[in-house]
Amino acid sequence: MPSPPDRSPDSNLDRKKTPAVKKNRRSSWSGPWLSSNEALKNVVLKMRLQSLSNSSSTTPPSESEPEPEFDPFNSRPISHGNAAPDYSSMLSDKLLVKILSKISDKKQHISNSLVCKRWCMLSGKLINSIKLLDWEFLESGRLSFRFPNLVDVNIVPSCIKSERNSGILLSNRLCSVHLDSGVGENEGFLVKKGDVLGSDVVDRGVRILSEGCGNLRKVVLMNVSEEGLSILADECELLQEMELLCCGDSSLKGIFKCQNLQMLKLVSHLDGIYDSVVSDIGMTILAQGCRRLLRLELVGCEGSYDGIKAIGHCCQMLEELVLCDHRMDGGWLSALSYCGNLKTLRIQSCKSIDSNPGPDEHLGCCPTLEELHVQQCQMREKLGVRALFLVCRTVRSIVFEDCWGLDNSIFNAASICRSVTYLSLEGCSLLTMEGLESVIPFWKKLDRLRVVACNNIKDSEITPELATLFSVLKELKWRPDSRSLMEAGLAGTGVGQKGGRSLRK
Incomplete structure (x- = not known):
């Protein structure tokens, strides 16, 4: 039988005398709400039960794994132990x-x-742009799986087998190659022919790339054949820019399907790396297939009047033409007159402008040409340089940079270009103040002049006529040498003085 309750007077007395002691509880923001609002309690409990029922209906909980505990106010799992909760998992x-x-x-x-x-x-x-260094990464399909939104891919570094740990690095603006100690045994080439991936291997990689990345806009390829370019053109209809290294006339047949191509760069010959040929045949093929070209760059290409004429006749939207280290036959300059929409002409690193330009009446003219850039070229042949100025006589901007052989007599041929508004001379060491005086007065529209690192142009030789001309220019940068003092040369003209004419450097 249960023992009767203790009814001793001492116990009753203790109950009466001992006051009720309230335990100190930690204040919580939810305390007043839950204590005064029973409806909120029911809502929170209902949300929790609904959450548990949804999770149990989709995936029944395992008997061995306990159900996770949720915070009713944050709807987040309560973490036990030292493992930090993954809050990013709640984001889509x-x-x-x-x-x-x-x-x-x-x-x-x-x-x-x-x-x-x-x-x-x-x-x-x-990631939308990548430079491939490991060819296996492309062949395995991991490239397109890892980066599905690629629009710009360069596979050239992975197409040349080289020792990555080598301390010798051959680099230029087109490609970089690590060299080994046996570089002198490659028949004049710095890279062995077997170190460049074959066309069949490159075509297989291009197929994988084009099927996995159909939104490509720009590609840089090397030693690809007609088959690889055809596959690329079929799969990547949005392709707009392409660079081809180690390409020949036969491989350009596959580029015929690239109807939307706007910028193309052909690197036919690269000293020390490879030697391929792009002639008039290849130029005619790409001209007939790529009629929407806006910019064309030919590096180390062989050709003549016929190839440039085909490009100008078919690519009527062409606005910029770049010739680098060209191997053109004499007379190619006269074909530029067929480029009816050409606005910019760049000639870079060429040993000759035109060895045999022909008579002046056959040269023609580019009526829409606005800019002429000649960089690091041999300009000792007066006939070729004079023919260049005749073809480009409507040009408005002329830039000469590190051109060998550009002296006063050759520069004097530029006086035929009467619409020039901007002239830039840099690294033209043979040019003197006499050469400037023979040309600049004929350019009535000249308003910007830049002279840098032309050591034979002296401040002391500035005539009052040139000083007056300089004072009305909108922009003038005058640094022919490290000792140049423009203020001394323009003494008495009012340039640089308070209230006088302004001179922008």
């Missing part, structure tokens, strides 16, 4: 990609991709 992929895209530092994407597999995949979607 679309929202998380939008957040990661706000990071301006591109290098930070590499660190973000190391967080977890999910972040690795989402960070890969933000």
Whole structure:
């Protein structure tokens, strides 16, 4: 039988004398709400039960794994132990990609991709340009899987086998190659012929690339054949810019299908690396296929009047033509007159402008030409340089940079260009003040002048006529040598004085 309750007077007395002691509880923001509002309690309990019922209906909980505990106010799992909760798991992929895209530092994407597999995949979607260093990464299909949104791909570094640990690096603006100790045994080439991937291997990689990245806008390829270019043209209809290295006339047949191509760069010959040929045949093929070209750059290409004429006749939208280290036959300058919409002509690193330009009446003229850039070229042949100025006599901007052989007599032929508004001379050491005096007075529209590193042009030789001309220019940069003092040469003209004419340097 249960023992009767204790009814001793001492116990009753203790109950009467001992006051009720309230325990100190930690204040909480939810306390007043839950204590005064029973409806809020019911809402929170109902939300929690509904959350648990939804999770149990989709995936029944395992008997061995306990159900996770949720915070009723934050709807987040309660973490036990030292493991930190993954708050990013509550964000959708679309929202998380939008957040990661706000990071301006591109290098930070590499660190973000190391967080977890999910972040690795989402960070890969933000990469749109890549330079391939490992060919196996492309052949295995991991390139398109890892970076599905690529629009710019350069596979040239992976097409040349080289020792990555070599201390010798051959680099130029087109490609970089690591060299080994046996570089002198390659028959005059710095790279062995077997070290460049074959066309069949490159075509297979181009097929994988084009099928996985159909939104490509720019590609840089090497030693690709007609088959590879055809596949690329069929799969990547948005392709607009292309660079081809180690290409020949036969491979350009595949470029015929690239109807939307706007910028094309052909690197036919590259000293020490490879030697291929692009002649008038290849130029005619690309001209008939790529009729929407806006910019064409020919590097180390062989050709003549016929090839340039085909380009000018078919590519009527061509606005910029670049010739670098060309091997053109004599007379090619006269074909520029067929480029009816040409606005910019660039001639770079050429040993000769035109060895045999022909009579003046056959040269013609480019009526829409606005800019002429001649950089690091041999200009000792007076006939070729004079023919260049005749063809470009409507030009408005002339730039000479590090041109060998440009003396006063050759520069005097530029006086035929009467519409020049801007002249830039840099590294023209043979040119003197006498050469400037023989040309600049004929350019009535000249308003900008730049003279840099032309050591034979002296401040002391500035005549009052030139000083007056300089004072009305809108822009003047005068640094012919390190001892140049423009103020001494323009003494008495009012330039540089308070209230006088302005001189912008």
